[in-house]
Amino acid sequence: MIDRRQAMLATLALGLPSVAGAQTAPPRLAGKAPVAGLPEPDETIDLWPKGAPGQPAKALIETVDERSKDSALTDRAVYGISRPRMVVFRPRIPNGNAVLITPGGGYRWVVIDKEGYEIARWLAARGWTCFVLFYRLPGEGWAAGPDVALSDAQRAMRLIRAGARDYGIMPERVAAMGFSAGGHVCADLATRFDASTYAPVDAADALAARPDVAAPIYPVQSMRLPFAHPGSRDLLLGHNPSAALESAHSPEDIVSASTPPTFLVHAEDDSVVPVENTLRLRAALKAKGIAVETHLFTHGGHGFGLRRAAGKPVERWPELFVAWAQTQGLS
Known part of the structure; x- marks a missing residue:
């Protein structure tokens, strides 16, 4: 568990900044204007001040693709991320809660709008300070291999807590x-x-990376077939991984008494990531006595986020998350 006194000392006594120097701009399509009524965020936090560790032998070129056919609705995805960073959504009146958002993309790319900016805008409108993480992809040659995205997530959580004072958040109220x-x-x-997935960089790395609550939404979770999402599994672990490697990267096998309370959502008609991923993770959490809230919906498919949930019972999942988070002390 996070020690509140230790966290406050780190953020207040050390006075760690949330941003230092010029930061890398958010991923964008050159020359494309934002959708009316949806201003593009500008505030970012680079994770690694001296560059991300374990650079690939071949330099990456960050590329943003627009997948939407609707000019009024963006659906961008980015790959070739060599400068992992967080894009910040500040609420008008912070309620003290923060959330680190990790969009999907099958480890092929990281989607920007559907599972990043849209939920960040929704939560920010309700007082949450949101950090959308553009993490490095394990199939792009990084030295950390299957741990590279975890390294970015750990570092991101620590930087959020390091900047708690500047962002008006409580360091013991940070969700993932x-x-x-x-x-x-x-x-x-x-x-x-x-x-231990990377060498410490600065004082922020003395802070806890544990989220206070976690919300894996229709998660890729098991690395075992037939439950695993084949594309994510191949990019994370390579072709024909050993049983030991599969287990080492299947959260259901790693749940412990220190795993935070968890909120799970899945549609039972998900044809891309089987609902068994959520069911197996729930069973592992229950076996360790971890508080877990689970919502299964008949219809929703995969990747519903906010936009594809509209008009279906599954559209209530963000409200259910906020209500549940309040029961866990994020109020």
Whole structure:
């Protein structure tokens, strides 16, 4: 558990800044104007002040693709991320809560709008300070291999707590939320928050990386077939991984008494990531006595986020999350 006194000392006594120097701009399509009524965020936090560790042998070129056919609705995805960073959504009146959001993308890319900016805007409108993480992808040659996205998530959590004073948040009220493959990042962080995946960079790395609550939404979770999402599994672990490697990266096998309370959502008609991913993670959490709230919906498919949930019972999931988080002390 996070020690409140230790966290406050780190953020207040040390006075760690949330942002130092010029930061890398958010991922964007060159020359494309934002959608009317949806201003693009500008505030970012680079995770690694001296560059991300374990650079690939071949330099990456960050690329943003627009997948939407509707000019009034963006659906961007980014890959080739060599400068992992958080994009910040500040609420008008902070309620003290923060959330690290890890969008999905099958570990092929990181989606920007559908599972990043949209839920960040929704939560920020309700007082949450939101940090959308553009994490490095394990199939792009990083030295950390399958731990590279976890490294970014750990570092991000520590930087959020380091900047708690500047962001008007409480360091013991920081959630993690992830979708699909980003749900794997979220569940990995919730179960392996204290794993040593990178060499400490600065004083922020003395802070806890454990989220106070976790919300893996329709998560890629198991790395075992037939439950695993094949594309995410191949990019994370390579072809034909050993049983030991599968287990080491399946959060259901790593749940411990220190895993935070967890909120789970899945549609039973998900044809991309089987609902068994959520059911197996729930069973593992219950076996360790971890508080877990689970919502299963008949219809929703995969990747519903906010936009594809509209008009269905599953559209209530964000409200259910906020109500549940209040029961866990995030009020």
